Amino acid sequence: xxxxxDIAKRCGVSTATVSKALNGxxxxxxxxxxxxxxxxxxxxxxxxATARALKTNRSYNIGVLxxxxxxxxxxxxxxxxxxxxxxxxxxxxxxxxxxxxxxxxSRQTSYLQHCRYRGVDGVVIASADFxxxxxxxxxxxxxxxxxxxxxxxxxxxxxxxxxxxxxxxVRYAASKGHRKIAIIHGELTGVTxxxxxxxxxxxxEFGITVPEExxxxxxxxxxxxxxxxxKELLAMPERPTCIFFPDDYSWIGGMNAIRDAGLKVPxxxxxxxxxxxxxxxxxxxVLTTWRQDTEKLGTIAADRLxxxxxxxxxxxxxxxxxxxxxxxxxxxxxx
Amino acid sequence: xxxxxDIAKRCGVSTATVSKALNGxxxxxxxxxxxxxxxxxxxxxxxxATARALKTNRSYNIGVLxxxxxxxxxxxxxxxxxxxxxxxxxxxxxxxxxxxxxxxxSRQTSYLQHCRYRGVDGVVIASADFxxxxxxxxxxxxxxxxxxxxxxxxxxxxxxxxxxxxxxxVRYAASKGHRKIAIIHGELTGVTxxxxxxxxxxxxEFGITVPEExxxxxxxxxxxxxxxxxKELLAMPERPTCIFFPDDYSWIGGMNAIRDAGLKVPxxxxxxxxxxxxxxxxxxxVLTTWRQDTEKLGTIAADRLxxxxxxxxxxxxxxxxxxxxxxxxxxxxxx
DNA sequence: ATGTATCACTTAAACGATTACGCGAAGGAG
DNA sequence: CTCCTTCGCGTAATCGTTTAAGTGATACAT
Numbered sequence: 269x270x271x272x273x274d275i276a277k278r279c280g281v282s283t284a285t286v287s288k289a290l291n292g293x294x295x296x297x298x299x300x301x302x303x304x305x306x307x308x309x310x311x312x313x314x315x316x317a318t319a320r321a322l323k324t325n326r327s328y329n330i331g332v333l334x335x336x337x338x339x340x341x342x343x344x345x346x347x348x349x350x351x352x353x354x355x356x357x358x359x360x361x362x363x364x365x366x367x368x369x370x371x372x373x374s375r376q377t378s379y380l381q382h383c384r385y386r387g388v389d390g391v392v393i394a395s396a397d398f399x400x401x402x403x404x405x406x407x408x409x410x411x412x413x414x415x416x417x418x419x420x421x422x423x424x425x426x427x428x429x430x431x432x433x434x435x436x437x438v439r440y441a442a443s444k445g446h447r448k449i450a451i452i453h454g455e456l457t458g459v460t461x462x463x464x465x466x467x468x469x470x471x472x473e474f475g476i477t478v479p480e481e482x483x484x485x486x487x488x489x490x491x492x493x494x495x496x497x498x499k500e501l502l503a504m505p506e507r508p509t510c511i512f513f514p515d516d517y518s519w520i521g522g523m524n525a526i527r528d529a530g531l532k533v534p535x536x537x538x539x540x541x542x543x544x545x546x547x548x549x550x551x552x553x554v555l556t557t558w559r560q561d562t563e564k565l566g567t568i569a570a571d572r573l574x575x576x577x578x579x580x581x582x583x584x585x586x587x588x589x590x591x592x593x594x595x596x597x598x599x600x601x602x603x
Numbered sequence: 604x605x606x607x608x609d610i611a612k613r614c615g616v617s618t619a620t621v622s623k624a625l626n627g628x629x630x631x632x633x634x635x636x637x638x639x640x641x642x643x644x645x646x647x648x649x650x651x652a653t654a655r656a657l658k659t660n661r662s663y664n665i666g667v668l669x670x671x672x673x674x675x676x677x678x679x680x681x682x683x684x685x686x687x688x689x690x691x692x693x694x695x696x697x698x699x700x701x702x703x704x705x706x707x708x709s710r711q712t713s714y715l716q717h718c719r720y721r722g723v724d725g726v727v728i729a730s731a732d733f734x735x736x737x738x739x740x741x742x743x744x745x746x747x748x749x750x751x752x753x754x755x756x757x758x759x760x761x762x763x764x765x766x767x768x769x770x771x772x773v774r775y776a777a778s779k780g781h782r783k784i785a786i787i788h789g790e791l792t793g794v795t796x797x798x799x800x801x802x803x804x805x806x807x808e809f810g811i812t813v814p815e816e817x818x819x820x821x822x823x824x825x826x827x828x829x830x831x832x833x834k835e836l837l838a839m840p841e842r843p844t845c846i847f848f849p850d851d852y853s854w855i856g857g858m859n860a861i862r863d864a865g866l867k868v869p870x871x872x873x874x875x876x877x878x879x880x881x882x883x884x885x886x887x888x889v890l891t892t893w894r895q896d897t898e899k900l901g902t903i904a905a906d907r908l909x910x911x912x913x914x915x916x917x918x919x920x921x922x923x924x925x926x927x928x929x930x931x932x933x934x935x936x937x938x
Numbered sequence: 939a940t941g942t943a944t945c946a947c948t949t950a951a952a953c954g955a956t957t958a959c960g961c962g963a964a965g966g967a968g
Numbered sequence: 969c970t971c972c973t974t975c976g977c978g979t980a981a982t983c984g985t986t987t988a989a990g991t992g993a994t995a996c997a998t
Contacts, residue, residue, distance in 0.1 A: 617978050619977075660983075
């Protein structure tokens with residue numbers, strides 16, 4: 269591998285001069301700089317990130333913590349898009365990304381130790397068990413951190429607009445004349461709580477009262493539970509005209525239950541969902557959902573983190589909210 | 604950050620001794636070793652991967668090249684599982700992974716240069732444009748390389764068993780009495796060619812002849828094109844009893860075309876697919892497919908690469924084939 | 939002529955680790 | 969008692985880069 273030394277030798281200058289020329293420092297003569305740059309190019313010189321990182325204490329590497337709570341499975345759809353966002357934004361700024369885990373060599377350690385080991389410049393917490401003390405340790409460290417969809421004290425976070433999304437969905441349904449709305453929600457995480465808040469707030473806005481038995485807890489991404497619950501809802505003496513589903517996969521279960529009952533969407537009953545991943549667009553009927561801009565969630569997170577890394581003093585603690593958009597399908601009928 | 608020097612000072616030994624103690628070298632007294640290990644532990648010492656890499660020229664980092672040919676989108680389902688496989692296997696061996704791209708700092712370079720910049724120990728080529736000269740450059744370099752689903756000269760590759768998978772699917776359909784089989788395949792890549800070879804081979808085995816017009820090129824992961832082609836197939840005077848689809852998403856298009864035609868699966872027509880991602884299991888009817896073990900594709904690739912990195916001389920150039928399995932659904936009827 | 943500023947470079951230390959080599963002491967063999 | 973091993977540890981170089989401080993030359997003002 270050709271190093272700065274080789275160039276120095278061949279150019280008859282010191283390594284310091286080469287380094288400065290390559291880094292665009294001002295105290296290098298124009299002619300010398302040209303010679304160095306040209307030779308570097310000719311020899312196919314490539315800087316050594318390792319050596320640079322050792323000296324400067326900046327790795328241009330950002331850590332991504334993603335612990336799948338459900339251990340693999342469908343949740344990846346959300347994550348892979350977020351990851352793509354992080355990745356592309358990071359690349360744009362010359363950063364690479366490293367997955368944070370608990371191994372170094374053959375030992376087990378904490379997430380923070382792994383970060384120190386690799387010398388990452390900062391961390392995006394994309395998904396994690398927020399009660400895990402190791403996550404807390406990481407959050408309370410002196411490393412720059414940005415979290416996605418979770419708020420920590422004194423830490424920047426990027427949130428999807430679960431509350432507003434729900435509000436918009438209710439408004440949309442209401443605008444089509446729906447007043448009898450049922451909701452199946454996911455597990456009671458922070459995300460779900462926000463969505464429910466938005467739901468209730470918007471219902472109130474339209475004077476809609478939702479009976480207890482129309483508010484049901486399902487399981488995210490699980491068609492089976494949703495199918496069962498939908499069946500129960502449809503069997504009630506007083507039946508809703510519109511059902512809210514927690515996500516696209518759940519809707520598949522709901523759709524089947526509706527079909528089983530011999531009903532047609534949106535003629536006999538309406539449905540709205542959440543997420544609106546590409547999958548939902550290619551099924552028929554196409555679900556009307558709130559589309560989360562998950563990629564943007566990733567790009568913003570990376571952007572905020574890099575800002576924090578590069579301008580540590582001007583950091584403003586903020587909670588950025590990434591708004592989604594209503595994605596009309598064909599599952600909401602007029603009343 | 605506490606370094607080897609701090610430990611050395613506090614223990615009254617040299618840094619060499621500390622290093623050797625921490626690395627389990629033999630020429631350290633038992634008592635000294637204990638003292639060092641204990642103190643390291645007490646001070647929360649963590650090795651600095653950067654410094655180590657600089658000195659040893661081993662980063663314990665493996666590069667992953669993934670260039671999405673379709674630029675984002677659905678193909679990620681396949682990739683995210685492969686990636687998970689690579690990631691978990693790498694972690695198990697104490698390696699981290701780095702995505703290979705074309706940026707270093709704010710400059711554009713080649714994949715190989717990026718690898719050199721980061722000093723990765725090897726590369727898994729998970730997906731790429733194999734005609735790209737930069738990919739060729741990478742493959743012909745002196746870095747350890749493993750490719751997934753593509754063969755290069757003198758390079759280890761891990762292949763999914765497209766040929767065998769297809770054979771098994773044909774055998775299955777044939778065992779249910781099907782003799783009139785149509786196939787919609789994806790773009791004519793290496794993967795597709797293998798599948799077609801398997802398809803024809805197995806057809807021959809059962810004396811099945813497939814008319815030209817029943818062999819159709821569609822687009823991977825694209826319901827629309829598949830819907831159109833399926834419609835055409837169904838409109839032919841002589842209609843197949845079973846249609847092969849290139850993947851789960853395509854099948855959604857096919858399913859819709861079948862429904863449009865007023866036909867029922869599997870009563871009126873049968874269908875088989877490929878991939879068998881979780882999605883296909885939650886739709887109804889459940890598609891009968893060949894399930895690729897994509898995660899294993901990733902773990903094997905990582906495993907082979909690490910083997911190559913750690914034992915460069917005992918490397919056997921091989922083509923490992925990861926077998927999938929038939930996943931019965933409800934889309935193939937008896938004839 | 940003297941002092942001073944600027945320019946273009948060099949020197950040398952440092953980042954945190956690894957490792958070839960050397961060296962003194964202890965112990966055993968002869 | 970001398971010689972040779974073995975053991976346990978230290979010395980010092982090194983990986984490739986950055987950067988504070990220094991240096992000599994030139995130019996300019998006074």
